Amino acid sequence: MRVVVVGGGSWGTAFACLAVETGPARLVLRNATAAERLRTERHNPRYLPWLEVPESVEVATLADPDALAGAELVVIAVPSRSTVDVVEALRARIPARAGVLSLTKGLDPATGGRLSERWHDALPGTPFCVLTGPNHAEEIAEGQPTAAVVAGDVDLAARVQERLTSERFRPYVNDDLLGTELCGAAKNVIAIAAGMTHGLGYGDNTLASLITRGLAEMARLGTACGARAETFHGLAGVGDLVATCTGRHSRNRRAGELLAAGMPADRIEGELGQVAEGIWTTSSLLAMAASVGVELPISAEVEEAIGGKPPLECVHALMTRAPRQWE
Amino acid sequence: MRVVVVGGGSWGTAFACLAVETGPARLVLRNATAAERLRTERHNPRYLPWLEVPESVEVATLADPDALAGAELVVIAVPSRSTVDVVEALRARIPARAGVLSLTKGLDPATGGRLSERWHDALPGTPFCVLTGPNHAEEIAEGQPTAAVVAGDVDLAARVQERLTSERFRPYVNDDLLGTELCGAAKNVIAIAAGMTHGLGYGDNTLASLITRGLAEMARLGTACGARAETFHGLAGVGDLVATCTGRHSRNRRAGELLAAGMPADRIEGELGQVAEGIWTTSSLLAMAASVGVELPISAEVEEAIGGKPPLECVHALMTRAPRQWE
Numbered sequence: 001m002r003v004v005v006v007g008g009g010s011w012g013t014a015f016a017c018l019a020v021e022t023g024p025a026r027l028v029l030r031n032a033t034a035a036e037r038l039r040t041e042r043h044n045p046r047y048l049p050w051l052e053v054p055e056s057v058e059v060a061t062l063a064d065p066d067a068l069a070g071a072e073l074v075v076i077a078v079p080s081r082s083t084v085d086v087v088e089a090l091r092a093r094i095p096a097r098a099g100v101l102s103l104t105k106g107l108d109p110a111t112g113g114r115l116s117e118r119w120h121d122a123l124p125g126t127p128f129c130v131l132t133g134p135n136h137a138e139e140i141a142e143g144q145p146t147a148a149v150v151a152g153d154v155d156l157a158a159r160v161q162e163r164l165t166s167e168r169f170r171p172y173v174n175d176d177l178l179g180t181e182l183c184g185a186a187k188n189v190i191a192i193a194a195g196m197t198h199g200l201g202y203g204d205n206t207l208a209s210l211i212t213r214g215l216a217e218m219a220r221l222g223t224a225c226g227a228r229a230e231t232f233h234g235l236a237g238v239g240d241l242v243a244t245c246t247g248r249h250s251r252n253r254r255a256g257e258l259l260a261a262g263m264p265a266d267r268i269e270g271e272l273g274q275v276a277e278g279i280w281t282t283s284s285l286l287a288m289a290a291s292v293g294v295e296l297p298i299s300a301e302v303e304e305a306i307g308g309k310p311p312l313e314c315v316h317a318l319m320t321r322a323p324r325q326w327e
Numbered sequence: 328m329r330v331v332v333v334g335g336g337s338w339g340t341a342f343a344c345l346a347v348e349t350g351p352a353r354l355v356l357r358n359a360t361a362a363e364r365l366r367t368e369r370h371n372p373r374y375l376p377w378l379e380v381p382e383s384v385e386v387a388t389l390a391d392p393d394a395l396a397g398a399e400l401v402v403i404a405v406p407s408r409s410t411v412d413v414v415e416a417l418r419a420r421i422p423a424r425a426g427v428l429s430l431t432k433g434l435d436p437a438t439g440g441r442l443s444e445r446w447h448d449a450l451p452g453t454p455f456c457v458l459t460g461p462n463h464a465e466e467i468a469e470g471q472p473t474a475a476v477v478a479g480d481v482d483l484a485a486r487v488q489e490r491l492t493s494e495r496f497r498p499y500v501n502d503d504l505l506g507t508e509l510c511g512a513a514k515n516v517i518a519i520a521a522g523m524t525h526g527l528g529y530g531d532n533t534l535a536s537l538i539t540r541g542l543a544e545m546a547r548l549g550t551a552c553g554a555r556a557e558t559f560h561g562l563a564g565v566g567d568l569v570a571t572c573t574g575r576h577s578r579n580r581r582a583g584e585l586l587a588a589g590m591p592a593d594r595i596e597g598e599l600g601q602v603a604e605g606i607w608t609t610s611s612l613l614a615m616a617a618s619v620g621v622e623l624p625i626s627a628e629v630e631e632a633i634g635g636k637p638p639l640e641c642v643h644a645l646m647t648r649a650p651r652q653w654e
Contacts, residue, residue, distance in 0.1 A: 134535035145646055146532040205473040208461035208570035212562050219560075233546075233560055235539050243535035248571050319472055 004071035010137035012077030026058035080106030099127040099156040105184035106277040112284035127153035134243030149236040151180035179227030188278030190214030194245035195256020224292040252278040331398035337464035341402030353385035405431030424629030426483040431531040432511035433604040437569040440612035454480035459511040461570030476563040478507035515605030517541030521572035522583020551619040579605040
């Protein structure tokens with residue numbers, strides 16, 4: 001099963017290196033200069049620059065007419081806000097019988113809807129899955145063992161699992177696409193709150209309470225939308241949430257720390273040099289929650305912080321507005 | 328409601344300082360020398376030595392015949408393996424109408440049973456509760472805000488909540504004593520495994536996967552014993568598990584790191600200068616699980632590591648014996 005990864009950020013680059021260990025893989029970049037350097041020097045100049053990309057990873061640019069030639073699995077590793085453009089650029093080019101696997105964790109900033117809906121609308125006959133879980137690209141690039149969740153088209157999910165399973169990468173199949181997708185979107189918002197509390201000097205007790213409340217908030221939204229609660233208590237939910245809220249490599253946690261340090265939200269991605277999806281997801285997530293009558297107190301404070309409310313006031317509001325009843 | 332805390336370790340000392348903020352409190356130590364120093368110098372020489380214990384905290388020794396005089400709530404903050412002795416020492420001394428609140432997280436090493444059963448057997452008419460949650464004593468002593476769970480006798484739980492609630496401490500009542508108690512015991516064992524993986528150089532992806540599997544293992548045991556699954560997804564479960572597996576102050580995580588570094592289990596508490604309850608809990612937990620027909624793969628590897636199996640082999644066994652199906 002020939003894998004073609006579209007998107008040369010950290011996760012796309014690490015994923016191509018992972019995929020080539022168990023079969024043929026190609027990495028397609030949108031930036032031609034970066035692609036050329038990657039092809040000749042085997043390093044991604046901007047992301048994971050210490051990683052040597054094996055010669056066996058083919059490199060192409062999106063403008064290359066053969067970029068997707070022979071693809072049996074097209075892996076999408078672009079930010080949520082680029083998805084609309086990438087869907088447009090790819091819809092006529094994805095080979096018949098190929099499946100699409102999205103690594104993007106977020107919602108469509110334009111419509112507030114789920115990214116899977118974009119793909120289903122654009123390519124109604126193409127099997128589609130998402131891959132999520134506690135998957136910091138940096139650690140996967142280092143060769144660390146990792147588990148992940150694949151959800152969506154059942155047949156494609158089984159083929160993705162077979163194609164990618166190795167000693168160090170274990171994808172599990174979950175039949176709850178909706179829940180899996182919402183976990184990936186919502187956990188980045190909670191991670192911003194986690195970064196804010198950490199940045200303000202709160203300790204591990206507070207962080208653990210915040211993660212617990214965040215998990216409850218995610219599951220409340222998910223089950224109200226029709227997802228299964230179990231998804232939120234598994235790898236895609238608590239697993240990815242813990243990794244993103246506590247991990248050294250988490251950009252969304254780092255975004256929260258920068259907010260706590262007084263940096264305006266619109267300067268954070270420039271500082272990080274990478275996308276922090278939670279910043280783009282928060283308002284869509286709140287709109288989705290409002291549409292099903294669910295309150296998301298943590299996400300609401302993150303939205304306020306992104307809008308300029310002092311993070312100390314946001315965290316204080318969360319503390320004093322603690323739930324009345326709780327397990 | 329006069330609070331008398333028995334046990335002058337980190338948690339007992341921090342708890343007495345917390346309790347005195349909202350009413351009268353006394354700290355009763357078993358060691359007379361330590362009690363004398365605490366009374367005169369207002370520092371606990373061995374635990375949290377930087378903490379100044381307010382003058383308002385009365386200090387007594389267990390040998391003092393008036394140690395429990397006037398107590399309305401007797402708080403037990405001793406290691407699980409001392410519980411039997413403390414039960415014997417206190418059973419005739421606890422004032423009529425006083426309640427008992429246990430802070431101990433573990434099982435009875437002698438019988439493998441729950442500590443609450445010991446208390447109920449010894450003092451059948453005395454209302455009993457446990458208090459648990461993400462509560463590193465060091466952070467509570469620093470004045471950090473924290474939430475906790477109180478479970479057991481419904482009337483006593485409500486009174487404990489009212490007595491202890493403050494701006495920085497929020498106890499929530501849970502009616503599932505069994506689940507709350509099992510969370511507190513089982514999470515320390517998972518934290519040893521977390522420390523082992525961290526000590527062996529595994530990263531945040533692996534840690535998050537381990538926490539997720541550990542939570543599932545805890546909930547499987549709990550529900551088989553008759554506890555509610557929700558308890559494991561709340562503060563007492565995921566909250567305390569995350570704090571203990573990721574926190575800087577976690578002794579059980581540190582115990583796992585020392586195992587990974589090659590230290591024999593019987594030298595670890597000497598090195599820590601404190602009890603690591605998980606070491607005492609593991610075999611009882613596995614026996615309890617066997618009695619209800621539940622497998623605990625992570626706890627089983629922790630038991631092997633405590634018994635001398637190289638931690639690298641234990642972690643490798645967990646990785647290769649990863650679950651077949653998973654959310």
